[in-house]
Amino acid sequence: MGKTFSEKVLSLKAGKEVQAGDVVTVSPDYILSHDNSAAIIKEFQKLGVKNVRSPQKLVIILDHVVPASSEKYAANHKTIREFVAEQKIPNFFDVPNGICHQVFSENGFALPGKLILGADSHTTSYGAFGAFSAGIGRSEVASLWATDEIWLRVPETIKVEINGALPSGAYAKDVILKIIGDEGADRANYKAVEFAGEAVKGFSLASRLVLTNMAAEMGAKNGYCEPDERTVQWLENRAKDDFDAVTSDPGARYEAVLVYDISSLEPQVACPHTVDNVKPISEVEGTVFHQALVGTCTNGRLEDLELAAGIFKGKKVHPRVRVLIIPASRQEYLQALKKGFIEIFADAGCIVLNPGCGPCLGAHQGILAPGEVALSTANRNFRGRMGSRDSEIYLASPATVAASSIEGKIADPRKFL
Amino acid sequence: MKKGRVWKYGDNVNTDVIFPGKYTYSVMEPEEMARHALEDLDPDFAQQVKPGDMIVAGRNFGCGSSREQAATCLKYAGVQAVIARSFARIFFRNAINQGLPVLQSEEAVDSIKSGEEIEIDFASGKIKTEKGVFAFSPFPESVLGILKEGGLIPYTRKRLKEKD
Numbered sequence: 001m002g003k004t005f006s007e008k009v010l011s012l013k014a015g016k017e018v019q020a021g022d023v024v025t026v027s028p029d030y031i032l033s034h035d036n037s038a039a040i041i042k043e044f045q046k047l048g049v050k051n052v053r054s055p056q057k058l059v060i061i062l063d064h065v066v067p068a069s070s071e072k073y074a075a076n077h078k079t080i081r082e083f084v085a086e087q088k089i090p091n092f093f094d095v096p097n098g099i100c101h102q103v104f105s106e107n108g109f110a111l112p113g114k115l116i117l118g119a120d121s122h123t124t125s126y127g128a129f130g131a132f133s134a135g136i137g138r139s140e141v142a143s144l145w146a147t148d149e150i151w152l153r154v155p156e157t158i159k160v161e162i163n164g165a166l167p168s169g170a171y172a173k174d175v176i177l178k179i180i181g182d183e184g185a186d187r188a189n190y191k192a193v194e195f196a197g198e199a200v201k202g203f204s205l206a207s208r209l210v211l212t213n214m215a216a217e218m219g220a221k222n223g224y225c226e227p228d229e230r231t232v233q234w235l236e237n238r239a240k241d242d243f244d245a246v247t248s249d250p251g252a253r254y255e256a257v258l259v260y261d262i263s264s265l266e267p268q269v270a271c272p273h274t275v276d277n278v279k280p281i282s283e284v285e286g287t288v289f290h291q292a293l294v295g296t297c298t299n300g301r302l303e304d305l306e307l308a309a310g311i312f313k314g315k316k317v318h319p320r321v322r323v324l325i326i327p328a329s330r331q332e333y334l335q336a337l338k339k340g341f342i343e344i345f346a347d348a349g350c351i352v353l354n355p356g357c358g359p360c361l362g363a364h365q366g367i368l369a370p371g372e373v374a375l376s377t378a379n380r381n382f383r384g385r386m387g388s389r390d391s392e393i394y395l396a397s398p399a400t401v402a403a404s405s406i407e408g409k410i411a412d413p414r415k416f417l
Numbered sequence: 418m419k420k421g422r423v424w425k426y427g428d429n430v431n432t433d434v435i436f437p438g439k440y441t442y443s444v445m446e447p448e449e450m451a452r453h454a455l456e457d458l459d460p461d462f463a464q465q466v467k468p469g470d471m472i473v474a475g476r477n478f479g480c481g482s483s484r485e486q487a488a489t490c491l492k493y494a495g496v497q498a499v500i501a502r503s504f505a506r507i508f509f510r511n512a513i514n515q516g517l518p519v520l521q522s523e524e525a526v527d528s529i530k531s532g533e534e535i536e537i538d539f540a541s542g543k544i545k546t547e548k549g550v551f552a553f554s555p556f557p558e559s560v561l562g563i564l565k566e567g568g569l570i571p572y573t574r575k576r577l578k579e580k581d
Contacts, residue, residue: 186477361438
């Protein structure tokens with residue numbers, strides 16, 4: 001009987017053959033945390049040990065509220081910097097660098113076959129590179145810092161086979177929104193989601209990251225795309241460590257195989273207040289909104305900025321709309337700058353903000369008032385997430401967000417391409 | 418045996434409505450966290466919750482962020498246990514790691530009305546409601562150990578001490 005990717009990685013890590021449903025005790029290759037490291041430090045200090053067991057495994061990236069917007073946030077960041085120095089943690093990325101998932105990836109920690117755990121639900125992202133990566137809580141990270149050990153249940157796997165080529169106006173974001181809309185927000189709870197098929201092979205790493213990032217919105221423990229030449233090429237000069245790709249066996253047992261043909265996919269929009277409330281653009285066109293966001297760990301990469309810049313070029317943002325552009329990282333920002341995208345955004349009337357999570361989680365940089373509506377490239381639209389509990393969030397691709405920002409209401413991006 | 422009054426909610430109660438993201442790095446004191454519990458789902462909850470109350474909900478309770486405060490704020494608000502049709506995986510881990518019992522029972526959820534008083538017998542794995550007695554799946558040994566110590570941090574502390 002063949003095994004799935006997840007069963008194989010966790011077998012290797014556990015040092016014995018395991019299968020879906022087994023519980024293993026494992027030691028991860030990397031442990032990610034961000035601004036929440038301050039709270040994790042507090043928990044760690046209750047454990048009665050002085051030193052982090054494997055400081056080289058920790059990757060700490062400040063991104064949630066950067067630069068600090070209040071004294072409290074500033075104090076948190078300071079606590080983290082002091083801890084990093086005291087524990088000699090080599091992989092620390094301070095506030096200029098960008099969103100943790102992008103910074104973690106572009107610095108070559110997200111590698112095929114690695115086991116990565118992070119104090120963030122979108123840690124599922126690194127599956128785009130063929131890693132096993134899952135989100136955990138603060139107490140678990142604190143405990144991991146001290147013990148270098150954690151229990152995990154080996155997940156069953158759902159395979160999503162995506163065939164066909166994307167039609168004009170549709171992107172990886174539309175694909176994953178369509179899947180989540182069809183399958184529901186808890187379809188993959190406790191499970192792994194393997195994205196396969198010719199379409200995924202044709203996707204850039206940036207687009208694969210959209211799939212694995214949003215696997216979390218189906219409840220998935222981890223997402224996965226099989227590493228290929230594109231992956232290896234992307235990792236060249238980036239990989240922090242040696243790696244061996246792990247792939248599912250041909251006879252692997254899947255809990256379900258879902259088959260999608262995307263060749264006639266319409267742009268998709270997730271409507272308030274759940275990510276699985278997805279409608280084709282034709283059903284929501286004309287919806288008035290007030291704030292747009294192009295950015296986040298889902299859609300703030302160069303290909304997303306390029307897409308948005310192509311639509312904004314020579315156009316003006318609708319006077320009712322505030323458009324926030326947030327490159328996912330400093331590296332992506334720099335490239336966008338060199339390619340002239342930032343100038344296009346500023347010229348169109350967009351607000352270009354520094355790399356970071358920005359207003360995605362409602363902490364700063366563009367909070368919604370009661371009655372306001374946002375259209376965002378983010379991954380979540382839960383009630384109150386970007387501000388008032390009486391505001392609303394729609395989610396879409398960077399193309400849909402850019403096109404709509406020009407019209408001042410949700411618009412079909414195909415008119416602008 | 419634990420007795421408590423029920424607050425009942427629907428499916429997909431997410432971490433943003435349990436504990437909004439805007440508070441995650443600014444509200445850290447237990448009492449203040451309790452005051453914001455379920456703020457964007459049910460503003461009455463934090464005002465009226467009493468120690469020992471229980472939450473009963475539908476599918477995928479706690480979906481969304483990995484923020485542990487979603488579990489912690491409920492604990493600080495005095496919630497004794499959460500019973501749901503199913504839990505999102507990170508919330509499930511977080512709740513156990515905070516020593517907050519999370520129980521899965523579709524039948525119990527169906528039978529319980531908001532405001533009724535129910536009883537949980539952890540030893541026998543039973544939930545007693547007005548309509549009957551329902552079983553919940555017992556916790557595995559490892560999880561029981563964490564709950565017994567009151568959460569993962571005290572559990573790990575004890576384990577590290579024993580190793581010394």
